[in-house]
Amino acid sequence: MSWAEWFAGQRAAREAAGLQRVLRPRAAGDEAIDLANNDYLGLSGHPDVRRAAGEAALVWGAGAGASRLVTGTTTLHAELERELAGFTGRAAALVFSTGYHANLSVVTALADRDTVIVSDAHVHASLIDAARLSRAVIRVVPHNDVTAVRDALAAAGGRRALVLTESIFSVLGDAAPLAELAETCAAHAALLVVDEAHGLGVAGDGGRGLLHGLGLHDHPHVVMTATLSKSLGAMGGAVLGSAALIDHLVNRARPFIFDTGLAPAPAAGALAALRVLRGQPGLPSRIHERGAALADRLGVPRSAGAVLSVPMPSPRIALAAQARALAAGVRVGCFRPPSVPDGVSRLRITTHAGLDEMSWERAVGIVAAVAAEHRQLV
Template structure:
């Protein structure tokens, strides 16, 4: 009879043989690596005003929220952050969560049940996939950005409540969703379009207000928006933005909201300060697009809609080796391998950053061009 120890060992061996074994690699505070793996696109996590706001909030409010938000875990920081996020994105109301993962779990599971239909793009984030499964709704997965397939699935809903799940800018390929067409399809079939703006907020549209706002869909009654506070806003947490009726429903029905301790004061204050900084420096998203386009051209990969660049690798092993070569040269990049990639293709994931000065950015680009060319030439 196999023991749990035998099973764990066999699982690890299988991962190692496939080139899919992962490990945690702690980084030290203040290391001098050029980090193009993190999602702090605008460099606001280290902004002096953001750091000071987070530190002051921890000193004033304490290290944690102390309770779920329906008990005593809601502070004036939370309500102020929600009000300003809604105003910034043009939505009626907002509700802040401890993570973006919880925001997606909440909105889907509170709106869909076993009597509902969920139509999901094949490339959506794991949090939306998990949310759809937990909802117990009927799930139809359609090909990436295939509006016709989405329409076909909605037409077969048979009168059931229906949700369509997509991202504004996809987290692996960095391409944008056809939100105009998807919103029109949802309106035609009385479905809700849930748009995860994790990689759009702070990057896309006027002043980084996101793709939903950029396309004039902020007031669309069939569009619900989610986002994270841990990427462009450099803190942590998540948010759902939509109608006041939606927020009221989530407060009363979303289990990840009701039973989770509220977002801690420090990241709430940090996110609020980052949002205000972004409003005062609306040129930051433009720097992202300029650098992203130039880097894509240098690496010979397609330009993307946001800050994420994806460099396909011929194998998981090549991806890991190229990542290691970049790290040895002082540049940290991401490495996506199955099952983290929706199409099964291993790739380097490089994030463009507005916070680096021109000299450091140019050096990072030179390093990446060299190591990618060298490792692709060896395959």
């Protein structure tokens, strides 16, 4: 079979299952109300954030120019790391070009063939890929099952161990039992790696994250990762923890060592967004108020974060509902296998604090009508 035949067969199989994906370029000034993006607080378009990003590009240029261990580390990176660590209550931080790279780095730099990784069944693809690349022994445990984690650590035979979870999960929007997991990890001398991608800017006091909200921000057995591309409206990622951890990552994390540093514009934008959030600590509460009301109207569980998932009968119906909402002026996301851990296709709706009340109410009405119509289809 030729490669052309193989590609054609793969596409045909995806199309038959309703799983073919295509890129749909979005024009600047698109008037659709966007409930698909992850800019939960609306800070990407905040005047201070735009100004900071633009000025950084003019001063520093379009790119960082090199790996951060060469000349790619600027004073912007150092300032962002210092303020991120201070805001979340961690000792130190290290910024990466993406959140994906942050997760790849922390896991692959800490784990090897002599390590056991205990991974929640619902963690993000970046953590799954990181675990596989680490060559560690991997134990996937049922979602949010602390007993299963405890049993897996007890069976590790004294080997170094990492437990992987998210603070708030990106599909179901539920929170991990972080206090119990941290206690379990401490009892077995393991490290708990918590991805706060959907927690930073949303959970905890003033958006400092769920770890901070639970008093786990300085726990010696907890490592935090985060993205700068969601609540902070820019791009990039970060690992936050002890100074010793950050030193180890600088020296051993391949995605950090061999990647060009985060560009100046998003670094400055994320820093400006962090300062806006720090000055407006009530912003996250608007997400939860709106999210709770929308969840009740849609008849789905309330989210611990900003993402709501509405189950659909099939991938094709989920796509049809997404298209219908867009035709009515609202952009929503669509979860389909393999992006969903339980195989159930869903509409993905993100709650936004930055929308004005009129736009929000209009979007809610459209989403509720579309969801009700398509959930009845078989």
